[in-house]
Amino acid sequence: MRVAVIGGGAAGFFAAIQAKTNYPAADVFLLEKTSKLLSKVKVSGGGRCNVTNGTSSIAELSRGYPRGAKLLKKLFATFQAADTREWFESRGVQLKTESDNRVFPVTDSSQTIIDCLMQEAKKLRIKICTKVNVVSLNRHDNFWKLQYAADQNIPQNFDFVIIATGGSPKRSNLEWLEQLGHAIVDPVPSLFTANIPSDPIRELMGVSVPEAIARVQGTKLESQGPILITHWGMSGPAILKLSAFGARELADREYKYVLQINWTGIHNHDLVRQLLVELKEQHSRKQMNSVRPFSFTNRFWDFLLQKAEIKTETRWNELPKKSFNKLVAVLTRDEYQVHGKTAFKEEFVTCGGVSLDSINPKTLESKSCPNLFFAGEVLDIDGITGGYNFQAAWTTGFIAGRLENKC
Numbered sequence: 382m383r384v385a386v387i388g389g390g391a392a393g394f395f396a397a398i399q400a401k402t403n404y405p406a407a408d409v410f411l412l413e414k415t416s417k418l419l420s421k422v423k424v425s426g427g428g429r430c431n432v433t434n435g436t437s438s439i440a441e442l443s444r445g446y447p448r449g450a451k452l453l454k455k456l457f458a459t460f461q462a463a464d465t466r467e468w469f470e471s472r473g474v475q476l477k478t479e480s481d482n483r484v485f486p487v488t489d490s491s492q493t494i495i496d497c498l499m500q501e502a503k504k505l506r507i508k509i510c511t512k513v514n515v516v517s518l519n520r521h522d523n524f525w526k527l528q529y530a531a532d533q534n535i536p537q538n539f540d541f542v543i544i545a546t547g548g549s550p551k552r553s554n555l556e557w558l559e560q561l562g563h564a565i566v567d568p569v570p571s572l573f574t575a576n577i578p579s580d581p582i583r584e585l586m587g588v589s590v591p592e593a594i595a596r597v598q599g600t601k602l603e604s605q606g607p608i609l610i611t612h613w614g615m616s617g618p619a620i621l622k623l624s625a626f627g628a629r630e631l632a633d634r635e636y637k638y639v640l641q642i643n644w645t646g647i648h649n650h651d652l653v654r655q656l657l658v659e660l661k662e663q664h665s666r667k668q669m670n671s672v673r674p675f676s677f678t679n680r681f682w683d684f685l686l687q688k689a690e691i692k693t694e695t696r697w698n699e700l701p702k703k704s705f706n707k708l709v710a711v712l713t714r715d716e717y718q719v720h721g722k723t724a725f726k727e728e729f730v731t732c733g734g735v736s737l738d739s740i741n742p743k744t745l746e747s748k749s750c751p752n753l754f755f756a757g758e759v760l761d762i763d764g765i766t767g768g769y770n771f772q773a774a775w776t777t778g779f780i781a782g783r784l785e786n787k788c
């Protein structure tokens with residue numbers, strides 16, 4: 382039995398390792414078009430590789446996927462984040478979970494993850510071939526014939542093929558898979574930050590607000606978490622999550638939209654009002670800039686006061702009702718005109734790809750092509766930041782590597 386895994390990234394490595402573990406007598410070939418293996422793992426997490434997430438709850442883990450959550454939720458019953466941690470730790474990779482639940486190797490080096498995967502592949506005698514660009518596949522009687530972009534000294538005929546070619550922002554890169562009968566969901570970028578050109582808030586770059594609520598006006602898109610002010614606009618978990626869940630809607634709007642921010646993180650605006658009334662009563666004779674609510678920094682609180690057209694040295698008991706109302710509005714419904722997006726630390730993923738309708742959700746086998754499987758970001762699956770994208774690669778690689786043929 383001969384197996385080809387196309388793509389030498391996280392999903393391809395994991396699929397190849399599982400295929401060889403499950404079928405030790407098989408010849409497993411891992412085919413990578415570039416000269417570099419696991420190149421995204423190398424640069425991931427700022428070179429530290431956020432290898433998975435720290436949660437052990439399948440329900441919680443599944444909530445990190447704007448696309449593919451339903452399918453993954455079922456597959457996580459077989460291989461989830463806790464299994465990933467166990468898998469690496471049992472192979473000598475010590476892991477640590479940071480306060481925001483991101484999991485990294487204790488070495489803080491992605492090379493540790495690469496070394497582990499390479500050693501495992503070597504131990505299992507997986508045949509790794511770089512500079513092999515697979516351009517098409519053709520089904521013959523009972524095998525697949527692969528076409529390479531250039532002559533290669535490796536077999537072309539395989540019993541099983543696993544496609545793990547990663548996400549692609551260009552639809553044209555997915556045409557060869559479309560020709561095989563798979564529906565393609567138009568790819569658009571996910572995970573990006575908001576450009577807010579020429580707004581004074583950018584002068585506060587570096588300021589972080591710990592618990593805000595971000596909304597896209599005129600949509601149901603909403604997310605909660607820290608917001609970081611940058612020199613081009615806004616970033617941080619709340620903005621990135623919004624970009625992931627709104628990837629398609631925001632692309633349709635050409636990344637021009639009104640971002641509505643509730644800086645307090647409290648949904649109930651009456652409660653915010655009440656908290657400010659209490660503050661006003663407690664500190665009635667103090668200047669407003671000396672009493673900061675919601676753990677805001679000095680600079681940020683001064684900025685909000687100015688935005689509400691309140692002089693920072695105003696005493697709380699001197700605040701007119703109109704200004705008080707304006708302050709509540711700025712705190713809970715502040716608005717920014719977004720114009721464009723910026724990649725988040727070059728970390729981007731693709732929303733779209735091979736439609737999940739085209740594959741068997743239990744085995745990840747193609748519905749149109751027997752013995753052809755998919756794993757990783759080539760599928761219409763993507764996650765928010767926090768190790769979710771690698772977890773999808775490990776899980777789908779694990780399942781695809783079972784080569785369960787239900788056709």
Ligand SMILES: Cc1cc2nc3c(=O)[nH]c(=O)nc-3n(C[C@H](O)[C@H](O)[C@H](O)COP(=O)(O)OP(=O)(O)OC[C@H]3O[C@@H](n4cnc5c(N)ncnc54)[C@H](O)[C@@H]3O)c2cc1C
Binds near residue numbers: 387413772
């Ligand atoms: C800068 C950056 C940082 C990131 N950091 C994190 C992080 O810390 N945590 C996290 O969870 N996610 C992170 N991500 C997302 C994560 O890296 C991807 O979701 C994940 O790598 C997808 O794995 P994959 O194997 O499906 O695809 P890829 O890693 O993209 O691998 C696909 C491979 O297939 C090869 N290939 C493509 N077409 C062919 C072909 N026709 N023939 C042969 N080979 C082919 C490609 O050259 C590539 O090597 C990051 C992404 C980026 C860009």
